[in-house]
Amino acid sequence: xxxxxxxxxxxxxxxxxxxxxxxxxxNFFSQAGQVVNVRLVNDRETGRPKGFGFCEFADEAGAQNxxxxxxxxxxxxxxxxxxxxNK
DNA sequence: CTTGAGCGT
Numbered sequence: 001x002x003x004x005x006x007x008x009x010x011x012x013x014x015x016x017x018x019x020x021x022x023x024x025x026x027n028f029f030s031q032a033g034q035v036v037n038v039r040l041v042n043d044r045e046t047g048r049p050k051g052f053g054f055c056e057f058a059d060e061a062g063a064q065n066x067x068x069x070x071x072x073x074x075x076x077x078x079x080x081x082x083x084x085x086n087k
Numbered sequence: 088c089t090t091g092a093g094c095g096t
Contacts, residue, residue, distance in 0.1 A: 012094055041095050051091060078091090086094050 009036075009063040014052040014081035016040070022053075024076075029055045032069050033062020054085055 013025065026038040040053035057063040063084070071082035 010095090014093060015091075018090080039095070041093095044096050048090075050093075050095090052093060052095090054095060081093090083094090 009057040009060050010085040011055050011057065011063050011066055012052070012081075012083045012085045013055055014083075015078050016049075016051050016053060016080065017076040017078045018049050018051060020076055025053060025055065028075060028080075029057075029066055029070060032057075032066030034058040035062075052081075055082075 016025070020040075022038055022040050025040065026035050029035045029038065034057065035055060036058050037056040038053065039056075040049065042049045055063075055066065057066065067082045067084070070080055072079050
């Protein structure tokens with residue numbers, strides 16, 4: 001199905017606690033599938049974490065699985081918001 | 088040493 005693949009298998013991750021690190025999210029998303037890349041978006045000028053990021057999976061199944069399991073899952077006291085990325 | 092909806096140096 002992948003009818004509307006955004007660009008590669010990137011998933012949007014939101015509602016991330018500011019105490020979360022790049023490696024922590026990659027470890028957490030490894031539960032769903034093989035994580036190819038994890039990027040936490042932080043403000044380039046202020047240096048403050050925006051609280052969300054993007055996770056890239058090896059295939060669509062892993063990304064879809066992450067959305068099914070990790071979406072709404074409790075992470076460091078916050079519920080992660082996992083969804084398909086737009087851009 | 089701060090914040091809390093969002094879609095990216």
